[in-house]
Amino acid sequence: MTVLEQPGAYRPTPPPGWEPRVDAAPLLPDAEPYRLLGTAAAADISPDLLTRLHRELVRGRRYNTQATALTRQGRLAVYPSSTGQEACQVAAGLVLEDRDWLFPSYRDTLAAVVRGLDPVDALTLLRGDWHSGYDPHIHRVAPLCTPLATQLPHAVGLAHAARLKGDDVVALALVGDGGTSEGDFHEALNFAAVWHAPVVFLVQNNGFAISVPLAKQTAAPSLAHKAVGYGMPGRLVDGNDAAAVHEVLAEAVRRARGGGGPTLVEAVTYRIEAHTNADDATRYRPDSEVEAWRAHDPIALLEEAMRDRHLLDDEGIRAARESAERLAADLRTRMHQDPVLDPMALFEHVYADRTSQLREQAAQLRAELDAEAADAGEGE
The missing domain is CATH 1.10.287 (Helix Hairpins)
Incomplete structure (x- = not known):
């Protein structure tokens, strides 16, 4: 007797009464990444939002360069820069309410800083200092997660628990394209969809899992398509368009808070710097590829759109850069002070x-x- 001949065995062909639980069509992402800047719809974006996005992008770029310099000076053990990905980080840090939770990965220090975490505290773990460097409950920011994707089931668990308690809380979990190859990613999405948990997954697809290109990780049309198999919407967005990322994440957060369940958002971006200071990116990608992405820089895209609407001039850019320099100077001064260890x-x-x-x-x-x-x- 074969396995399929045993009583109660699974039959490959479903019985006539079987029907899909979810219509796949509304869950499918757009064929192209969603964009706002440079389109007619950009005229409807709030000037206040654009100004805040620009300020945080400029500060975020300077934060990245200063943290990288601190690594070279021996003040940090390692720093995974998010240069080029600042639009994803800034949008994630701004889109949540105070009561919500952010679940970052090791590359998402900027998102935590934009959410309100002290820049020095955000780097404490990366200098090999005390625990995560901050109290997650006070800031509603989970500890920076170095193991790939393990923060995703944690985000689902917190969001599900909040829903059971009747708390109006949404969890936003960040992960890179490499993290989607981990089992934790699939387990988190499955539980989130089955439990209808108020959680949003943001995949920052920066092209490489250290040196492994995305094409060697998946044959799917996009990472956003993976959402359909779990029964949640997938959204594909230009990860260098700060306004578009913010809008897509804001819609997903509203949907989750309103009882609509989870959403998987894939932001297509690029890691301009090496994986970390210990990585030589020239061994696996050409300089021409990096330069092509520099032409799609998130700060330049936003500044061009704001200038077109007369929302930004040279003085505004200078003010943003001066604010960024003050942040870098404070970070530099405080990081050069040796911590008192007990x-x-x-x-x-x-x-x-x-x-x-x-x-x-x-x-x-x-x-x-x-x-x-x-x-x-x-x-x-």
């Missing part, structure tokens, strides 16, 4: 109640520290 903090936030082993280890470390202090005092 070795006893190793035992904090491990368990609510310390185990006997931890108590023993803490006592041993305290004795060693006291002995060192006593020796230093005698030496003086």
Whole structure:
């Protein structure tokens, strides 16, 4: 007897009463990435929103260059720059309400800063310092996630729990194209759709998972198409068009908050800098490709659109750059101050109640520290 001949076995052909649970057509993304800047619809964008997007884009670019410089100076262990992807980061940081949650990946420090996190706190983890560097509950920003895509199920769990409690909360989870190849990505999308969780997934498709191009990760028409298989809408947007990314994310957040369930948004962008300071990007992509994307720079696109509407002039650009320089100067000054470290903090936030082993280890470390202090005092 074969497996299919056993009683109750699955039959490849569904019975006549079977029907799809969801019509796939409304879930499919557009054939081309959605754009706003440079189109007729750009005239309807709020001037205040454009001004704020521009200010944060300019500050974000300077933040990236300053953080990269700090890495070269040994003040950061590593820094994954989001230069070229600032439109995705800024839109994600601005689109949420205070009660909502942001779930960033390791490259999303700028999104956390735009949301209100102190720039130094956002970099604390990357300098090898104390825990995540900030209190996630105060800022509603989950810890920066270095393991790929593991923050996505966490976002779904929080959003589902909030819905069960009746809280008006949306979770926005960020991930790169490489993260979509992880099992956590698929598990998160499946649970989110089945539970109708108020969560938005933003995939920043910057072309490479370190050195692996997208074509070697998936044969799908786009990453946004993957949403259909789970029963949620997929949106494809130009990730360098800050206004378009903000609009698409805002619609997805409103839909989630209104009970419409999750959305998968793919923002097509490009990583101008190397994966991190430890990566040599010239080994797997030509300079001509990078220069082609520089011509589609998110700051230049926005400045051109704002100048066309007489919303920005040279003085406005100068003011934005001066604000960015003040941010960089403050970041530089504070990051050059060595942190005061307490070795006893190793035992904090491990368990609510310390185990006997931890108590023993803490006592041993305290004795060693006291002995060192006593020796230093005698030496003086």
